[in-house]
Amino acid sequence: MPASLPVRVVDDPSDGFRRLPHLEIAEPDLRVSFDVLGGDRIRARMSGPAVPALAGGEHRADLAAHPGEVRAAGSRLCRLWEEVFVDHQPTDTRGRPEVGRIRPFATAADLVAEPEEEVRAAVDELVREGASVLFDVLLAGDDPPVRLFRSYLTTALAHEGLRVRFDSPDLHLPWPMLCLGRAHTAAPRSTTGSLVGKDSPVALVHARSTADVAGSAGPEPQRAVVPMPTDRPADAPLEFESRSEPAPEPALEALFDLFLGHRHQIEHTGDAYPWIRPLATTTGSASKVSVNHDPSVGPKTRAPDVVKKLIARPGSVERTTHRELVRDLRQRHVSDEFMYFWVHGSFEPDGASSARLVIRLNDGRTIDAGTIREARARHRHAGTFRPFILLNACHGGTPADADHAHLARALIEHGAQGVLGPTIRMPQAFAAEYALAFVTRYLHEGATAGTAARDLARDFAARYRNPLGLAYALHCGMDTRLPLPPSDTAPPTVDPPPSSRPAGRETP
Numbered sequence: 477m478p479a480s481l482p483v484r485v486v487d488d489p490s491d492g493f494r495r496l497p498h499l500e501i502a503e504p505d506l507r508v509s510f511d512v513l514g515g516d517r518i519r520a521r522m523s524g525p526a527v528p529a530l531a532g533g534e535h536r537a538d539l540a541a542h543p544g545e546v547r548a549a550g551s552r553l554c555r556l557w558e559e560v561f562v563d564h565q566p567t568d569t570r571g572r573p574e575v576g577r578i579r580p581f582a583t584a585a586d587l588v589a590e591p592e593e594e595v596r597a598a599v600d601e602l603v604r605e606g607a608s609v610l611f612d613v614l615l616a617g618d619d620p621p622v623r624l625f626r627s628y629l630t631t632a633l634a635h636e637g638l639r640v641r642f643d644s645p646d647l648h649l650p651w652p653m654l655c656l657g658r659a660h661t662a663a664p665r666s667t668t669g670s671l672v673g674k675d676s677p678v679a680l681v682h683a684r685s686t687a688d689v690a691g692s693a694g695p696e697p698q699r700a701v702v703p704m705p706t707d708r709p710a711d712a713p714l715e716f717e718s719r720s721e722p723a724p725e726p727a728l729e730a731l732f733d734l735f736l737g738h739r740h741q742i743e744h745t746g747d748a749y750p751w752i753r754p755l756a757t758t759t760g761s762a763s764k765v766s767v768n769h770d771p772s773v774g775p776k777t778r779a780p781d782v783v784k785k786l787i788a789r790p791g792s793v794e795r796t797t798h799r800e801l802v803r804d805l806r807q808r809h810v811s812d813e814f815m816y817f818w819v820h821g822s823f824e825p826d827g828a829s830s831a832r833l834v835i836r837l838n839d840g841r842t843i844d845a846g847t848i849r850e851a852r853a854r855h856r857h858a859g860t861f862r863p864f865i866l867l868n869a870c871h872g873g874t875p876a877d878a879d880h881a882h883l884a885r886a887l888i889e890h891g892a893q894g895v896l897g898p899t900i901r902m903p904q905a906f907a908a909e910y911a912l913a914f915v916t917r918y919l920h921e922g923a924t925a926g927t928a929a930r931d932l933a934r935d936f937a938a939r940y941r942n943p944l945g946l947a948y949a950l951h952c953g954m955d956t957r958l959p960l961p962p963s964d965t966a967p968p969t970v971d972p973p974p975s976s977r978p979a980g981r982e983t984p
């Protein structure tokens with residue numbers, strides 16, 4: 477009688493070759509790299525089906541901006557988001573805070589009841605500042621290579637639905653918060669006056685479904701465009717329709733659409749090779765999740781609902797202290813596939829040139845990049861640590877020299893598939909709502925991390941007039957997803973929208 481015999485692999489002569497990342501992940505539509513060179517210079521490189529291929533290789537230009545200038549502009553933008561939006565305080569005719577409206581944009585996720593003009597004015601300023609960082613700092617310059625590089629990149633970003641990877645180990649910007657200018661989203665025309673679109677001979681368009689991308693949750697048409705017309709000099713600027721009178725102020729929806737994080741899936745990478753990992757083993761069963769939280773943070777928000785939703789999953793783990801977290805991280809094989817952090821955070825100097833994020837659980841012990849390295853270093857080449865991490869760390873403010881990516885880099889270097897977290901001081905009311913929505917999409921609907929992050933940014937903007945979803949940045953893991961067990965194939969229960977619940981009134 478035929479029988480299945482147990483098999484144990486004692487030697488792997490391929491040494492993990494079958495697990496190389498390029499065999500599992502589709503290339504992004506657009507990859508933009510920034511290399512910091514000697515002499516305080518930045519070299520920008522660009523490739524992918526969203527831009528035309530060049531006979532001489534990839535698109536490349538040495539930028540006029542200096543690395544310190546770019547980093548300072550990114551930190552300033554994060555602080556402006558806190559100042560202009562999070563800490564927005566309406567005043568009466570005497571300049572006093574309005575009664576009953578203390579920091580209204582920070583105390584609830586739903587801003588539909590707030591005066592639209594106030595929200596629009598704040599978002600308009602954020603758009604202007606985000607576009608300034610991209611065009612007046614990072615891509616500034618009049619040299620022909622810089623102008624041409626800027627033209628190709630701008631035209632590609634002016635389309636929607638791309639999977640975009642910004643790659644640099646040295647320059648970390650809040651990419652979803654950067655913006656196009658208002659003119660950039662107008663339809664570009666060729667010199668003959670015809671629209672450059674899907675039916676034009678000067679554009680190459682290919683549509684594809686994200687179902688073809690490894691780890692995609694479902695079909696989503698996407699378009700890659702070779703933007704430069706063949707009947708125009710290569711260094712000629714894009715042409716837009718001229719107006720005889722000033723354009724009216726854009727609607728709030730149009731302003732949201734200028735943010736890169738609203739238009740595209742975006743991830744930031746910085747390592748030459750993502751970690752070579754064991755093959756996925758989660759099939760037909762619930763993925764293991766862990767909740768690493770401080771119960772004293774945001775108890776009047778929806779934070780407890782997030783914890784209950786995750787703890788209810790079979791095999792989930794709850795950790796509330798430094799000792800519990802480090803004990804498990806020191807294990808050779810860590811089975812967590814999704815790690816959720818809801819913790820206190822602060823930026824503290826560690827002797828380096830910038831302040832770096834430190835988090836604390838309920839016992840107040842510090843957890844930083846050094847903690848991760850100490851716990852995982854001995855298992856780096858022989859252990860298993862492959863979670864996707866949602867790092868919701870509520871901190872008190874963003875210093876001028878803040879390094880948001882330091883802790884995320886350490887987690888990714890030691891095996892994490894990706895880290896999603898806020899780049900500004902995020903109000904607890906919004907952070908809890910965002911976490912609940914992300915958990916639903918990622919764990920119960922099978923969405924990729926990149927799709928979930930982009931769609932949440934769009935949903936909070938469209939339904940609740942709230943741009944704070946754009947302040948979450950994804951470090952690696954754009955195509956990461958968890959397979960759905962049979963019990964999760966049915967439509968998930970939809971959580972009530974923020975407007976139907978009492979607004980949380982806690983902020984960091």
